[in-house]
Amino acid sequence: MNRKIETKCLHLEEEEGCTNHYGAISYPIYQTATYAHPGVGKSAGYDYSRLQNPTKEHLEKVVASLENGTSAFALSSGMAAISLLMELFRPGDHMIADSDLYGGCIRLFQNVSEKTAFNFPILIVAKRI
Amino acid sequence: MMHVTDIAKTSEIAKKHHLLLIVDNTFMSPYFQNPLELGADIVVHSGTKYLSGHNDTLAGFLVTNRKEISEKLAFLIKTTGAGLSPFDSWLILRGIKTLGIRMEKSQENAIKIADWLKKQKSITKVIYPGLPEHSGYEIMKKQARGFGAMLTFQLESKEFALSILEKVRMIKFAESLGGVETLITYPTTQTHADVPQEIREKNGITESILRLSVGIENADDLIDELEKVFRETECELNGRAKS
Incomplete structure (x- = not known):
């Protein structure tokens, strides 16, 4: 069990x-x-x-x-984890993000990740309350 | 704010188009929700929040069950060097031991506070996914084992919201969430300051919105403090309106 x-x-x-x-x-x-x-x-x-x-x-x-995952990685902060995640992507990759994310993610995507030439639309994926 | 996304449905769309689905599970914690089982490829956590649980350690996690992603992340973490320190790893291990009882107690308190907030005439909206009127309530029941302990509420005015932040004492006016101590935040200038104003307002984050991360204090003591702060603010603002 x-x-x-x-x-x-x-x-x-x-x-x-x-x-x-x-x-x-x-x-x-x-x-x-x-x-x-x-x-x-x-x-x-x-x-x-x-x-x-x-x-x-x-x-x-x-x-x-x-989390019932096969592997986990521990990083020095939540933003360090998301920054590392961004390294999976290559110039020209696309990403769709919820507009309701933590503000620090939006800051990372729009000011740091964009240099790797993301085309970065931020879409609302949930209904307004 | 507090939008609920149907993870399984999003995963169907992602799989159909060969996309990676990444889910931030910080608000729910693994105690209440497991996105990998709902079809996500990668789960992100700010371990600073419920996993740590004590407002004393910063940490982050990436979790996956896909071998090729795991291999890439293993290479990246050793190469870029932002791995968690041994001592902080131990603090998070220690925090995780009580994750279950902390989540249950925080949620129990959050439900009591949500009910109290709903009765306040100075409040125009209470947003908590555990309330049946929340648009995400049914999705939450389907994909999670609980509703968490994050509450957002809208006051009748910006002045009312600011006065609450000035007056709270036991409840701390501080950024972050998920710890044993109850924290109150002002999303407009704190957690969501970097979101363009237009998007912020579309998401319902106005200057009269406050966010509460409910901790594990006695719920009656939390409500007593809120009661005091609300009554004092009502007196002050009404007095000013008359003069």
Whole structure:
């Protein structure tokens, strides 16, 4: 049976039964920028925290499980997430956006994303109340 | 403001035309709604809001179940470098543990406050998707497991709205939403200042509109403060009209 969301907020099923982190109930904070390699061409699992960090990776797995997604990415703010998303697109791509978005998105689209030559119509997709 | 979009229907259109559908699920949180299951390709979150829940950490998320998008995003995040720090990741993990009870309590409070607001003669409109008269109510019932705790309301005048912002004390006049503390915002100059005025007004964001992010305080205490602020404002504005 699939677990309910309240439970998924607390427990990451795929990691249950593992004895890492001395059994810590609260996931440890790996406050490290880099990771020592056991030898040339060998890795302990992580190389550099910009690429991945265990605490961030654990959070990403939890958020992916809450949204029933296969992967999640944790960024330094909501706008950092949307800015990264804009990097998926190429000059000439088109986008249709709801006019009722957060103002910061509109600012990003109209002042920053437009340099990649978006043709950027903002359409109202919901009825007026 | 507070438009509700039918995600499944939008997804049908997107699929027919081979488009990507991106949904911002911040207001609902995964506790109340899962857009990927309704056909979205990518879900966006401001993790600063309900996922964090404590008005203490900034974060953002992108979630997908499409392998090719995931591979591109993995490449982009490691290359551009805006990944969340370890400590902030831990704060969000800690916040998520109580997401369920926070969402339930905030929503329960929001419904009580929406009912109270509707009875105020100085209010011309209460916009909350949990009210049956909201145009998105039926869509919400179909696609979500709740209505959230974001309320928008319109006062009889700009002066009335500004006076509320000046007078609130326990309820904080601050940007952001989704935390345990109740916040009140002035969308015209805060969250939506960068939206062209014409579009803002089309969306119903006027100078007499306020937005409330309802927290998990005792609902009676929140209503007591609103009651006090509303009565004081009515006295002041009526007094001025007479003199």
